[in-house]
Amino acid sequence: IGETNYMFKSGVFASISNVEDLLHPEGEIMRRLEKYYMSAENTLESLKRYIEAWRALDFESLLGEDSLSKDRYYERKRLGFRMKEGELRLQLRKLQSKTATSKNKRGDDFPLANFLHQDEKENETSTEDIESQIVKVQSEIQLVQAEYDKYDVKTHKKTSAAVTRMSAGGVQHPVDTYLLMKRLTKEWHDIEKSLLKLHNDTFKVLDDGDHDREKYNFPVAADLNGAAVALIRLQDLYDLNMKEFGDGLIPAAVTNSNHDIRSLGKLRTWDYILLGKEAVKLGYNKRAIQWFKLAVKNSDTEELTDEEREIITGLRSTILKYESMALEDKSKKKKKKSKKSKGNSKEYMPTEKVLLTYEEEAKMQNKLCRGENLRSPDEESRLVCRLERLGSPFLLLMPLRLEEVALQPRIVLFRDFLTTKQTKFLIKKAKPQLHESTHGNMDGYDVSMIRVSMTGWLPDELNPYDPIHKITRKIEIATQMHASHSDEAEDYQVANYGIGGLYDVHADFGMTNFRGMGDRLGTFLIYLSDVTAGGATVFPHLGVRVEPQLGTALFWYNLYRSGKRDQLTRHGACPVLHGSKWITTKWIHYNAQFHKRPCSLSRDERYNYP
Ligand SMILES: O=C(O)CCC(=O)C(=O)O
Numbered sequence: 001i002g003e004t005n006y007m008f009k010s011g012v013f014a015s016i017s018n019v020e021d022l023l024h025p026e027g028e029i030m031r032r033l034e035k036y037y038m039s040a041e042n043t044l045e046s047l048k049r050y051i052e053a054w055r056a057l058d059f060e061s062l063l064g065e066d067s068l069s070k071d072r073y074y075e076r077k078r079l080g081f082r083m084k085e086g087e088l089r090l091q092l093r094k095l096q097s098k099t100a101t102s103k104n105k106r107g108d109d110f111p112l113a114n115f116l117h118q119d120e121k122e123n124e125t126s127t128e129d130i131e132s133q134i135v136k137v138q139s140e141i142q143l144v145q146a147e148y149d150k151y152d153v154k155t156h157k158k159t160s161a162a163v164t165r166m167s168a169g170g171v172q173h174p175v176d177t178y179l180l181m182k183r184l185t186k187e188w189h190d191i192e193k194s195l196l197k198l199h200n201d202t203f204k205v206l207d208d209g210d211h212d213r214e215k216y217n218f219p220v221a222a223d224l225n226g227a228a229v230a231l232i233r234l235q236d237l238y239d240l241n242m243k244e245f246g247d248g249l250i251p252a253a254v255t256n257s258n259h260d261i262r263s264l265g266k267l268r269t270w271d272y273i274l275l276g277k278e279a280v281k282l283g284y285n286k287r288a289i290q291w292f293k294l295a296v297k298n299s300d301t302e303e304l305t306d307e308e309r310e311i312i313t314g315l316r317s318t319i320l321k322y323e324s325m326a327l328e329d330k331s332k333k334k335k336k337k338s339k340k341s342k343g344n345s346k347e348y349m350p351t352e353k354v355l356l357t358y359e360e361e362a363k364m365q366n367k368l369c370r371g372e373n374l375r376s377p378d379e380e381s382r383l384v385c386r387l388e389r390l391g392s393p394f395l396l397l398m399p400l401r402l403e404e405v406a407l408q409p410r411i412v413l414f415r416d417f418l419t420t421k422q423t424k425f426l427i428k429k430a431k432p433q434l435h436e437s438t439h440g441n442m443d444g445y446d447v448s449m450i451r452v453s454m455t456g457w458l459p460d461e462l463n464p465y466d467p468i469h470k471i472t473r474k475i476e477i478a479t480q481m482h483a484s485h486s487d488e489a490e491d492y493q494v495a496n497y498g499i500g501g502l503y504d505v506h507a508d509f510g511m512t513n514f515r516g517m518g519d520r521l522g523t524f525l526i527y528l529s530d531v532t533a534g535g536a537t538v539f540p541h542l543g544v545r546v547e548p549q550l551g552t553a554l555f556w557y558n559l560y561r562s563g564k565r566d567q568l569t570r571h572g573a574c575p576v577l578h579g580s581k582w583i584t585t586k587w588i589h590y591n592a593q594f595h596k597r598p599c600s601l602s603r604d605e606r607y608n609y610p
Pocket residue numbers: 495503508535536537538571572573574583585
């Protein structure tokens with residue numbers, strides 16, 4: 001497998017849609033291999049049938065009369081033989097062209113070849129000769145059959161069935177996505193290797209396979225490692241039971257639907273070893289040991305290759321060593337700790353003056369992603385939801401379903417802001433525009449691990465009948481701000497997060513004077529899909545977690561009324577654990593709202609609307 005194209009940045013699944021694209025070539029190669037196998041099998045079958053027929057052929061009765069002269073007897077016999085021989089020759093040629101090249105390694109002792117090259121003029125062929133040839137041919141057939149069986153096409157079909165089911169329901173599960181990646185990299189590689197060993201250049205399947213690999217941007221070994229990294233991170237962040245996760249269980253508690261989710265496939269010892277290795281590379285040493293332990297435990301229940309058995313033996317002693325070292329470490333630390341004074345752990349309190357450090361922020365993000373509740377009942381009891389008409393005639397018959405999420409700064413949700421049809425429209429329209437997300441940094445824009453998703457931009461058509469503009473109008477009504485023109489708000493950014501897709505904690509402001517529009521005052525984020533597990537939007541400083549829900553809109557102000565940046569609005573997106581997340585965002589800028597949102601003299605006054 002040539003390391004030519006990198007479809008995924010190693011270490012991440014860039015997007016679920018990419019993974020789905022891979023199902024196509026996977027199915028295509030599978031079909032080709034199967035077709036090939038079937039035709040070879042058919043040739044063998046008809047050959048066998050022919051040989052049986054040949055055997056059943058009663059030469060004596062074919063010749064009929066004993067009174068025939070010796071010459072005539074042989075002439076007739078040859079005739080019968082020739083007739084069948086022509087057919088046999090054809091069949092054998094077909095088979096031969098598939099199983100061996102002209103420079104067959106087995107050379108002269110290949111009975112089919114001998115049989116075929118028999119001098120046609122030779123006329124004294126006895127029935128015994130033919131019988132012995134048939135025996136030879138049969139043993140050759142058995143040999144070829146055994147070789148075909150080695151391709152293990154039938155076992156392969158089973159995995160392929162899982163892949164087909166996956167394509168029907170979309171690749172949703174991290175374990176299945178990983179297994180698909182493994183199939184397209186390691187497993188195909190193994191099959192190709194064994195095919196090449198057997199048949200040099202005769203397997204057309206392989207050439208086409210290479211061609212497809214380029215055409216479809218097949219993943220390479222590094223991508224499999226990337227998929228492994230995603231599994232390690234997800235297990236770690238969502239604190240999943242390793243064995244259960246490896247078997248494909250995502251428990252109801254961490255889903256957004258309160259149902260257990262199961263994968264189609266399961267991890268095996270080989271995978272646990274890989275996860276351990278990748279965890280070491282990530283510096284997740286404790287997790288690495290846990291994965292390795294699982295590999296060792298799992299190895300008892302599985303048939304291993306020699307290589308795997310050797311690795312497991314090595315792992316057993318590594319684990320023992322590590323654990324005795326860790327034990328020593330612990331007792332040392334304990335002694336040190338006991339000297340220190342206790343009660344130094346600070347409890348989190350969202351105040352304006354003490355901002356969280358980056359480290360604390362990330363910790364809070366993780367807690368919120370796991371679904372921990374970080375606000376007091378008292379705080380939550382102050383939040384209300386209501387039907388909101390905002391004095392707008394447009395909302396008279398169908399008011400907005402407003403739900404407060406936080407008060408200072410104000411964050412609100414609008415439930416059912418878009419219809420399913422509208423969300424589908426946006427996704428469809430944005431799909432061709434998607435590319436790997438970038439995020440701003442000191443030197444400009446970068447593709448990175450901070451923001452793992454695909455994004456694209458959709459402009460507003462400014463035509464009252466345009467479906468996108470209708471959405472903008474609704475946003476303008478809900479926020480009572482200007483958002484139609486290019487000097488009022490940005491285009492729609494559509495983002496798709498695949499499994500493991502995330503956005504680390506960040507602020508949306510900082511576009512100091514984007515196109516003379518001022519900074520990003522408001523973020524209007526609409527969830528275009530449900531996400532089965534993970535993918536929440538979280539505000540670590542506020543202890544807020546919002547679960548994605550198709551059609552729901554999330555709105556907040558990034559700035560104070562004075563234009564000052566509000567650090568408490570820093571937020572992030574939790575990694576998608578199962579499914580695929582789609583959002584669209586419209587950033588509404590500051591300058592154009594000077595009438596609608598007059599600034600205040602106090603630097604620290606926040607907006608309180610709607
Ligand atoms: O995906 C999310 O939930 C948040 C996205 C976000 O913060 C952004 O695009 O700026």
